[in-house]
Amino acid sequence: MMLSIVFLLSLCVATCFATSIANNDWTFTFNNTNIGELEMGSSTKIVFYAQTNTTWEDEDLRLQVISSDEDVAYPSRHFFKLPQNNSMPASLWELSFNLTSEFLGYTNLYLQVVKFENNTISVLNSSQVHMNIKVVRKPQLIDKIFVICVAILMTIIFINLGCALDIDQLKQCVRKPIAPAASFFAQFLILPILSFIYAKLIFPNSVSMQLGLFFTGISPGGGASSVWSLLLGGNINLSIVLTTLGTLESFIMIPFWVIFLGKRIFSVGEMPVPYSRIGFSIVALIIPLCIGYCIQRFMPRVSRVMIRILRPMSSCLIIFIIIFATVTNLYLFKIFSWKVSFFILFAVLNY
Numbered sequence: 001m002m003l004s005i006v007f008l009l010s011l012c013v014a015t016c017f018a019t020s021i022a023n024n025d026w027t028f029t030f031n032n033t034n035i036g037e038l039e040m041g042s043s044t045k046i047v048f049y050a051q052t053n054t055t056w057e058d059e060d061l062r063l064q065v066i067s068s069d070e071d072v073a074y075p076s077r078h079f080f081k082l083p084q085n086n087s088m089p090a091s092l093w094e095l096s097f098n099l100t101s102e103f104l105g106y107t108n109l110y111l112q113v114v115k116f117e118n119n120t121i122s123v124l125n126s127s128q129v130h131m132n133i134k135v136v137r138k139p140q141l142i143d144k145i146f147v148i149c150v151a152i153l154m155t156i157i158f159i160n161l162g163c164a165l166d167i168d169q170l171k172q173c174v175r176k177p178i179a180p181a182a183s184f185f186a187q188f189l190i191l192p193i194l195s196f197i198y199a200k201l202i203f204p205n206s207v208s209m210q211l212g213l214f215f216t217g218i219s220p221g222g223g224a225s226s227v228w229s230l231l232l233g234g235n236i237n238l239s240i241v242l243t244t245l246g247t248l249e250s251f252i253m254i255p256f257w258v259i260f261l262g263k264r265i266f267s268v269g270e271m272p273v274p275y276s277r278i279g280f281s282i283v284a285l286i287i288p289l290c291i292g293y294c295i296q297r298f299m300p301r302v303s304r305v306m307i308r309i310l311r312p313m314s315s316c317l318i319i320f321i322i323i324f325a326t327v328t329n330l331y332l333f334k335i336f337s338w339k340v341s342f343f344i345l346f347a348v349l350n351y
Contacts, residue, residue, distance in 0.1 A: 028127035038101040072105040162292015
């Protein structure tokens with residue numbers, strides 16, 4: 001009886017030792033753990049190495065290639081069959097597969113050893129080293145055409161807005177800054193806090209989406225607000241004042257919110273403030289307005305004609321942006337969900 005117990009204990013120890021070897025005695029290596037950026041629709045060859053000191057007999061072992069997100073990129077082969085018998089204590093295999101990039105995003109490739117037995121798959125080992133994959137979209141010609149056309153149309157419209165400026169109303173807005181104060185309170189105090197709360201609630205597991213929604217909330221309103229004011233019968237002069245002041249205030253308020261709340265979302269690395277782009281947006285707003293105002297002062301007949309075409313031209317711009325932007329970014333509809341739709345609605349309202 002005692003001998004039987006000792007035998008069973010020895011067998012258990014031997015089994016645990018063998019399992020430990022099977023689970024841990026593997027080494028996986030990619031030819032490059034970070035291949036940089038892949039363009040959508042492209043394919044690249046990935047080489048990897050698998051080495052083991054484990055031996056086995058009459059076992060169906062295979063190497064499995066796994067992509068953490070196959071909607072972003074997927075391997076041409078998922079399984080590589082290993083020899084049924086392996087008596088060499090230091091075996092090395094060099095294998096390869098093609099990786100196809102499917103859509104924008106990030107994914108990781110990793111390897112694991114699996115065993116097929118009785119129509120079941122058991123994982124014996126999983127690699128600690130991952131290959132980082134980033135899939136990007138190559139800029140298209142249509143993107144450049146869209147940006148250039150919008151820039152030209154917006155410049156023409158802001159020149160027309162300059163022709164319609166009323167200096168007396170502008171002075172009145174500055175002398176009684178109730179509206180600018182309310183705009184500052186809503187845009188740079190309430191909106192950043194709401195965007196931070198919404199980002200945490202709606203995208204709890206996505207740092208990138210949290211940052212995107214948060215930065216949208218702390219950014220100043222776009223110049224298109226003046227176009228909407230014109231189309232909806234609002235006060236164009238007040239809209240121009242608020243847009244200009246908001247852009248200037250963003251030089252101080254964006255760094256403030258990045259330091260105060262941004263670090264709570266993304267605590268690693270630096271989050272640069274795009275001062276150059278903010279400055280460029282101010283220049284792109286003020287120069288066309290000044291040109292339009294000069295036309296109003298020195299060429300009143302031309303100014304009256306430009307004011308007449310301002311409203312229909314603004315309508316054409318909005319229609320153009322909606323249609324052209326939809327055609328240019330059709331690929332993005334693949335990732336639409338109610339959360340992404342909320343993000344886009346939030347961005348549009350801020351714009």
